[in-house]
Amino acid sequence: MHYYQPIWTxxxxxxxxxxxxxxxxxxxxxxxxxxxxxxxxxxxxxKNTVRTDDGTExxxxxxxxxxxxxxxxxxxxxxxxxxxxxxxxxxxxxxxVEKTWKxxxxxxxxxxxxxxxxxxxxxGGAPQKIMYLSDAYLRKTGKRAKANIIYNTSLPVLFAIxxxxxxxxxxxxxxxxxxxxxxxxxxxxxxxxxxxxENLDKPGETKVFEYEMLHVTPPMGPNLVIKGSPLADEAGxxxxxxxxxxxxxxxxxxxxxxxxxxxxxxxxxxxxxxxxILNRTISKILKNEKPDKAYDGYTSCPLITSYNxxxxxxxxxxxxxxxxxxxxxxKERRLxxxxxxxVMPHLYWHGLLRGLWGGPGPYRKLLHLGMK
Numbered sequence: 097m098h099y100y101q102p103i104w105t106x107x108x109x110x111x112x113x114x115x116x117x118x119x120x121x122x123x124x125x126x127x128x129x130x131x132x133x134x135x136x137x138x139x140x141x142x143k144n145t146v147r148t149d150d151g152t153e154x155x156x157x158x159x160x161x162x163x164x165x166x167x168x169x170x171x172x173x174x175x176x177x178x179x180x181x182x183x184x185x186x187x188x189x190x191x192x193v194e195k196t197w198k199x200x201x202x203x204x205x206x207x208x209x210x211x212x213x214x215x216x217x218x219x220g221g222a223p224q225k226i227m228y229l230s231d232a233y234l235r236k237t238g239k240r241a242k243a244n245i246i247y248n249t250s251l252p253v254l255f256a257i258x259x260x261x262x263x264x265x266x267x268x269x270x271x272x273x274x275x276x277x278x279x280x281x282x283x284x285x286x287x288x289x290x291x292x293x294e295n296l297d298k299p300g301e302t303k304v305f306e307y308e309m310l311h312v313t314p315p316m317g318p319n320l321v322i323k324g325s326p327l328a329d330e331a332g333x334x335x336x337x338x339x340x341x342x343x344x345x346x347x348x349x350x351x352x353x354x355x356x357x358x359x360x361x362x363x364x365x366x367x368x369x370x371x372x373i374l375n376r377t378i379s380k381i382l383k384n385e386k387p388d389k390a391y392d393g394y395t396s397c398p399l400i401t402s403y404n405x406x407x408x409x410x411x412x413x414x415x416x417x418x419x420x421x422x423x424x425x426x427k428e429r430r431l432x433x434x435x436x437x438x439v440m441p442h443l444y445w446h447g448l449l450r451g452l453w454g455g456p457g458p459y460r461k462l463l464h465l466g467m468k
Contacts, residue, residue, distance in 0.1 A: 099190060101219075102364050103441055107197065108194075110201070135149045136148060146159070157348060160374070162355065165218060173284070174285055179192050182199065183289060183308060185197070187222060189314075207243075208310075210224065211249070211281040211311065211312055213314060219362070223249070225399060227247050228401045229402070231271050244274065248280075249276070249277060250278060250296055288306075289307050291305045317332065318334075327346065333357035334351035336351040339391060340377045340390065340391070341373060341374045352367060353366070365394070368448055398435070398440075400436060402433075406436050407429075
């Protein structure tokens with residue numbers, strides 16, 4: 097199966113079904129492509145070969161690495177086995193996203209705790225989106241008065257871009273949500289319904305939170321195939337030129353998406369923008385020409401704040417807003433929710449996956465299509 101993972105936030109909140117987020121990989125495989133149904137075991141860029149886990153060795157002239165990142169639930173004591181208990185979920189895995197919705201539906205009273213780990217993550221807004229949706233659900237079902245909603249994040253900020261962080265803080269205050277900065281989940285005790293957090297500003301100092309519901313965003317890291325190869329930087333990510341996505345040392349190798357060390361947020365929107373740049377870069381190199389298009393770091397995070405509103409954050413490498421629409425995107429809007437929930441999945445399945453992508457980012461692409 098191939099999944100459109102950005103919709104899992106809404107699956108965890110009961111607004112979409114898990115089955116609607118997936119299609120068979122065969123159905124999205126482009127025609128004319130030889131699909132090797134094996135996992136990559138090793139990449140040897142000095143010999144221009146890729147070895148799969150069944151021992152097959154494939155040679156290449158050019159290589160595009162799009163291996164994504166790896167989830168590390170096991171780095172939290174008590175997980176992943178803790179997911180066998182009720183009241184714990186995670187929107188980051190196909191095995192655990194429906195557990196989030198079950199925990200939310202079964203909530204009675206107490207603490208609803210949401211976490212953000214002390215590692216790079218994909219879709220950095222998702223850990224707090226489910227908090228806002230849970231708040232909205234508990235209000236809708238008359239349980240909010242008996243709930244303490246707590247967001248424990250390892251970050252020193254609620255959101256990295258001030259233009260969008262300010263309205264998010266307003267929502268936090270208005271809806272009586274508790275945000276604790278620099279708190280990192282290190283242990284879950286599901287039998288006691290306890291979550292243990294370390295204070296990153298005072299290493300060794302821990303605090304135990306009881307929970308009636310717990311949403312875990314796992315620690316994440318580079319794919320182990322990359323981490324052990326010459327393609328990796330010191331942290332284990334594919335070491336690419338941030339302008340044209342070409343590897344810094346192996347010029348016939350390119351990287352895209354979450355597996356790279358591009359200094360921008362790891363999102364589907366970023367991949368969409370990178371796709372257009374990488375397509376241009378490779379077509380130039382195949383003609384022995386110099387790449388002439390530079391990626392500006394465009395990324396986007398549709399911050400879902402309720403079952404019908406979204407703040408659409410779009411920004412570049414420098415953290416400067418890089419917005420599509422001639423309106424204030426830092427404001428909660430119903431239109432942006434509709435785009436996130438209904439339009440973007442359609443654009444993904446019928447646009448990005450079919451190679452029908454020439455624009456810089458998904459929302460700008462949408463605007464172009466609308467104008468046509």
